[in-house]
Each structure stands twice: as structure tokens, then as C-alpha cells.
Amino acid sequence: MSADGSGVPGADAFTRPYWEAAAAGRLLIRRCRDCGRAHHYPREFCPHCWSAEVAWEEASGRAVLYTWSTVHRNDLPPFGGRTPYVAAVVDLAEGPRMMTELVGCAGEDAVAGMALRVTFRDGVPVFAPGR
Template sequence: MSDVPAKPVPVPDSISRPYWEGANLGEFRFQRCSACGKAQFYARNACRHCHATELHWEKAAGSGRIASFSVIHRAPIASFAGDAPYVLALVDLDEGFRFMCNVLRCDPAQVRIGMAVRVCFESRSGSEQQIPQVEPA
């Protein structure tokens, strides 16, 4: 039996629950403001652009490009040590928002700014919750 703790798993709340439920269905969901039409991520009670509260959920196609990244050689906690080195990236999705995730199924030395990626989902040990990540497109 391993002494390494499992990777953390998010705890959905009333605002983020549709996002995490979508992830479990293989969907990357984001909010769009009905007033100004702009996309936003992460989930909030009000639009970060115009502050309206008329938001609805949409499903992203899941394609985008790496805007910035860092190769992590020394994991911040023991549960990620077995993954090192791994890539933590900021990804611009085609729908017009940025999110942070890991780049999976890719040699860290091959990751580049502007690289085309697509959303994929990672299973976490001991949980049914799927975690959105990306892989090369």
C-alpha cells in the first residue's frame, strides 16, 4: 500500500456544479452572458465583463492553443511527484476564454506556445470526478 496521498479532487458548489457535471459527461462547459454575449470561465454569479446576472451554460468544442506554460520538475505536493516532469499550461479555447490545466500525453520538451490542443479528461483515483486537461490536437 502506498503512502502517497491521492491527487486532490474538486468539491462542486452551487455555482460550479454544472461545470463539474459536464466534465463527468465528457463536456467542457463554460458560462456565456445573455446580456453582453461574452464567454467567461470559471463559473461566477455575475458576468465578469458587464456584471449582468443572466448567464447560461454552453458546451465548448474543446479546441484551443497554449498561451503560456511551465514545466514542473518538482511537484508541489507528493501526490503529483510521480507525474514530474509535467506541463502546467494556460490554454486559450476557441470560444474566447483561458483556463489552466495540465498537458497530458505529450513529452514536456515538445510543448510550445501556440501549440494546438484539445480538451481531454483525467480520472482521479478514488473519485468519479473527471478533471479537464488538454492533449496535443
């Protein structure tokens, strides 16, 4: 978490492109130039073949819901003021699985496999129902 309590991790030289893109409403992932597989969270190497030949790529923003849980209590700033919220894991259209938050849909209305679309809240990618 950042020192300002926003919940957005502090950017370093490696992750700065990711956070700058998110602030501009774009979701970036990394893709390996050797094996062709995409991954997320951003790493400097491919977690599939260990190649260092990876590059940033803009994701489509489409995903499907894999799993979720409604969080009713969280004492860590800034999350306590957001309860209840729906913590989720989504499968991006490009292949990687991503931890995120489901917005615009209560946990009891969520359905595994439902179509989602990325949106951004305070420079952080979150997902809402939609194609």
C-alpha cells in the same frame, strides 16, 4: 482540493453542473446573455459587464497553447506523484483563457499557438495536441 486527495475540487450547488459534465467528458463554460462574452472559471456573474445573466454552455473543446511550464517538483498531494508534468494556460476557441495541464506532449516539444483538444483525466479537463 477535495477531501479525498484527488485534486478535484469539491462541487457545490453552483459548480456541480461543471463537474458533472466533466465526469461525462464535456467541458462547460459560462456565457453572458447581456454582452455575449464567454468566461472561465465559472462565476455567477459576468466578469466583463457584471451582469448576472450568465448561462452554462458546452465548449467545443478546441484551444491553442498560450504558455506552459514543466513542473519537476510539487510536494502537494496528489501532484507529487505526477511529476514531471506540464502546467499550461490555453486560449479556448470560445475566447476564455484557462489554466490546465498539457498531456501527451513533453514541455520541450510544446510550441506557443499549437492546436490542442480537451480530454479528461479522472473527471478533470486537460489538453492534448490535436485539432
